[in-house]
Amino acid sequence: MGTQGIVTTITRQEWLEPAEVRVQKLLHNAFASGGRGGQKVKNFLHGTWLGHPLHVILTDVPIGAWTAALVFDLLEVTSQRREFAVAAEKSIAVGLVGAAGAAVTGLTDWQDIDPPARRVGLVHGLINVAGVALFATSLILRKRKARSSGRILAALGYAVATAAAYLGGNLVYEQGIGVDHANREKLPEKFVPVFSESELGDGELRRAEHDGVPILLVRRGKRIFALAETCSHLGGPLSEGKLRGNSVQCPWHGSRFALEDGRVLDGPAVHPQPCLEARVRNGKIELRRFKPDAERKMAPSKASPSKSSDAQESEEKTGTGG
């Protein structure tokens, strides 16, 4: 059976579903019971503040530390020098601390993923628990002077942790967990009309489309905001979400983005939502990809249309999404 076959076999284990649902519910309830504070902790653990999943950074700690431990074990056996034994023990301990952080952040991310990735994530976590147990036992045995047994358990733990890491890689590279799902590449560079201004009611979430790319439009009083419509977390349709003040909440897992600039206000999303500029011309709403000031200044010949459009924008009822 190839490695992909292993993943397929895992996804077919339907008997795991009740456990998945139950654990996700427990995690949701635990964070929800903390109210706004619980959401802040959740945001921190997702890595919303970092613009990157925190979990994948922390997983490097045990992988690196335990690799070092194996090297020190080898050096200890070949040189019989005591300092390598001490270094191996310290490396295992550092790896265990890193694994605890990776477990907490991983569980936090996992509560907001759906099948089939959810099942692969569960098995990934359970295998990691086995790896941690082996390294922890190895450390205990070393402290009790059973060094040979400790080294064997560490080697076993490393093999188990490698299997878990393979599944982690599958979750990211095959199933797109933790990557940015918003469409950034195909947003219009120049203003394009999408639909009539009269069709957009105040406080309404509307889905427009340009070149096959869905765009979210929202009017708040005199301003019109526009964001990429596909949620950066896992691709949820933001136009089917909820307007919460000057933010939009995804209907799938509750990520919240500022209408003003697409920044993430609440996870699980960690990547900001791409933002567009909006203006009204001849009764039509026109949009283009939001360009930061620095980027506009670097495009000299293209500055003139933007200048004239800016002037006209002040004359017409307009707004920008950023």
Ligand code: FES
């Ligand atoms: S798809 Fe998960 S929060 Fe939007």
